[in-house]
Amino acid sequence: MLEINGLKTEVVTEQGNVTLIDDINLNLAAGEVMGLVGESGSGKSVTGLSIMGLLDKPVQVTGGQILFKGRDLRKLSQKELRSIRGNRIAMIFQDPMSTLNPVLRIDTQMMEAVRTHESVSKQAAWERARDALGMVGIPSPEERLSAYPHQFSGGMRQRVAIAIALLMSPDLIIADEPTTALDVTIQAQILSIVQKLAREKGMALIWVTHDLSVVAGLAEKLSVMYAGRIVEQGSTADLLRRPLHPYTNGLIASLPAHNERGSRLKQISGTTPSVANMPKGCAFRPRCSSATEICFDPPALEAVEGRLLRCFHPVMEGAPS
Amino acid sequence: MSNRLEVRNVSKRFSRMSGVVERGAELMGLKAPNPVVRALDDVSLTVAEGEVVGIVGESGCGKSTLGRVVAGLLQASEGSVLFRGKQLDEMPGKSADEARLKVQMIFQDPSSSLNPRQRVREIIGAAPLHHGMTTARELDDYVSQQMQRSGLDPSMAGRFPHQFSGGQRQRIGIARALAVQPDMLICDESVAALDVSIQAQILNLFLDLREQLDLTYLFISHDLSVVEHISDRVMVMYLGRVVEEAAVGELFSHPNHPYTRALLQERPSLDPVQRRFSAIEGEIASPLSPPSGCHFHPRCPMAMERCRVERSELRLIGPGHKSACHLND
The missing domain is CATH 3.40.50.300 (P-loop containing nucleotide triphosphate hydrolases)
Incomplete structure (x- = not known):
């Protein structure tokens, strides 16, 4: 590999x-x-x-x-x-805020990452984002997708960063x-x-x-x-x-x-x-x-x-x- | 023998002061009062002469606030801090100053606790000069002594903090604290920012100094293995409250509180066996709105109905072993 x-x-x-x-x-x-x-x-x-x-x-x-x-x-x-x-190849950094954009909602950032690499519908990208958040153990991912990074705790932010790496x-x-x-x-x-x-x-x-x-x-x-x-x-x-x-x-x-x-x-x-x-x-x-x-x-x-x-x-x- | 330090039922609350308009609105019931963080909630602690007491807990548990209250950097909202059986505000002004001087603090980040524009000579020498422990003429010798004791080369007294490595900077912080001849040190995450090989050097320095100078330590850290190594007695805190306290051997071999057990279980170890990390669920709650009853109940695998409603008091469960858990009833 x-x-x-x-x-x-x-x-x-x-x-x-x-x-x-x-x-x-x-x-x-x-x-x-x-x-x-x-x-x-x-x-x-x-x-x-x-x-x-x-x-x-x-x-x-x-x-x-x-x-x-x-x-x-x-x-x-x-x-x-x-x-x-x-x-x-994806990377996860020590400080999740170096991955996340503080002024964009999580769903925007995650869907953008998917659609940069693959031409899929917004709906499909959103579903992929939701599944990734679920995988890293974020409760009720549907709701959390529309949150901003500052609304998460440090551990949750790192989970989001990992979810983005997994997309x-x-x-x-x-x-x-x-x-x-x-x-x-x-x-x-x-x-x-x-x-x-x-x-x-x-x-x-x-x-x-x-x-x-x-x-x-x-x-x-x-x-x-x-x-x-x-x-x-x-x-x-x-x-x-x-x-x-x-x-x-x-x-x-x-x-x-x-x-x-x-x-x-x-x-x-x-x-x-x-x-x-x-x-x-x-x-x-x-x-x-x-x-x-x-x-x-x-x-x-x-x-x-x-x-x-x-x-x-x-x-x-x-x-x- | 009187205790070196006694902390009696200390609470510390933080809140934002309301402005005039806000206060009016609060009085008329138009606005809820500002939220209050209970950083410390009825915490008691005794430290005997020459003892090393470790305080462990995760972020927001109040361990640093406790250190700052003891060091006199913060005023307790309730309760009292006694040095050798005496409260500071009961002492005449001069002896209160002396008592305060005898307790010094060493911080986590040496670069932010050293003035970047001062040379090491000034950083270490200013306080003893001010307090008359040395004279301007003897200052250089005095500073050299302090530097040597902390493992620094005295010939570097003319340098600035940025010219030193992280470990050396921490040594400057230690030399500064020791320069006023304290008998008690409060170490707040003092080795957390250092590399593993440097961490061992600084821990050894603490151990050596304890022996040479009969120091008493309050050693605050999130790192269980560091606390286990250096402490005689350990106190575990969670969201502003003490959940368990015992002699170091007892605590690490027979942890009682579910939180302590979880902490010990999840401590990464060098055991090369491929193991499954079994995480306790949930996040640390915000100190702004701690859970009711026992603060740990939402994450506790053994929580019962009682834990949700009734606060668990810290009670003696064995010789010198206290725990705050309803399961002990």
Whole structure:
């Protein structure tokens, strides 16, 4: 369904280019859910936007392939891309108000989305909108269709945004931190809806988040990003049970749930590097306790124990985390 | 031993003030009075010396309002706040000021709680200088000490907040709060905006400071695992009311109130087993028109007729364990 090879996105300026993400490789089959995990500045959102072709100058995709059902999205014209975007690939953002127009009623917005991609009658578009709202669990969808976005609560707005993404039954949904701003109980509701729909409709889903525990129960595959590169990629179960990259390992070990109550948390020292000031070689080197001389060379993403890993010193079994 | 802090039956109501014409119309019965938000509804809480009390709840539950009332940033509509057994307005002016100074607050968003036009030296140094804890001559040393304690490099005292990362900014906020030598900190979602790896660093800082300075904490957060980790006792709030309160081990192993149970169940965990998210139904009601009886009844799977009409009082159900649920009768 989706195959990304060596994707590179840069800020292109006259003074030279600044790399935001580099060497991104992803594979996603129909119905598969992948979690794309990283901290702020790791490039996880840029990856999502690069796939969607939603980047604005001076940020540009400068290398690699984005194969969607065998077609390279980078080689398509704007017009062809528009017929895919919102139709076959949809995106859900963290803030639903960046999807919704505050001065238009929900039905106007939803019917417009349908009729942009397909020539159907207004009645048919309205019915499709109603069904989509019903699918995401909005009570009495007929009435709610004539409401404005501000008349919904935060959780309901995110449901509407998801309903809009579902309108054309896309093959792939890219969800960028869609539950981060929501309360725990509302987040659980959204997760349960998305999980159900992905299963029933065979949609592929990329769930971008900073929170490992959100995707732990949702995704089959995980890609962990650090400083614009994928550092570890594999099945969720393997990766969480035995993280091999010191960064993944550190992230999991620093969660309060993995530490004795009231004890000091195992922390990763230092901070994430800024794109303008990347450390030489492995970007995690300055924060890594097992770094050596060799880490001054950039490590490649290699297959290790059934997963992909970008590290010279994988965490060994039984090693102190 | 007297409690460090006691909150007695505090309520806080917010309402828009009516204008002259509106008030006239209200008197003549032409207009309904402005709606009132009961942000806090008869909340009581005690915090012992050196204790860490966690307050959890979702948006609109009143946890931040409670923090602000305790910190003196908001005035309670009813009830009283006692510091070491004394009410602020009963103390002579000077000792009331001192008592207030001993309670400091650390906010969620470090960038909006730091003045962008002040250098770190001024941000941290202004309050202790004003309160005579240091002199203008010794200020630089004093600020360096505070910065070091919070894990900041003192050589950066001349920089502005925007030159720091999010985690460092939060450290500036902590250094500023500690600079006036408080013995109690109110942390309102203080790690919520930080990345996971930075969050662990700041939580460790809180734990270290507690040990070094014998601090008492009121730790407000929506994140159950953070609260579980740092607190001795936990209070769960829903729509302005306390629904459950217990020691941390007891609350997390034997949650009693259906809301607490739902919260714990829906807490995302790292368990890689593909699990079905089973959501409790419904939305959090608006605090403008909370449901009758027990506020949680429209979402509660076990609600009975009684829950719709009768308010559930917070009652002792075990040693140090209080819950507000009719099912316990």
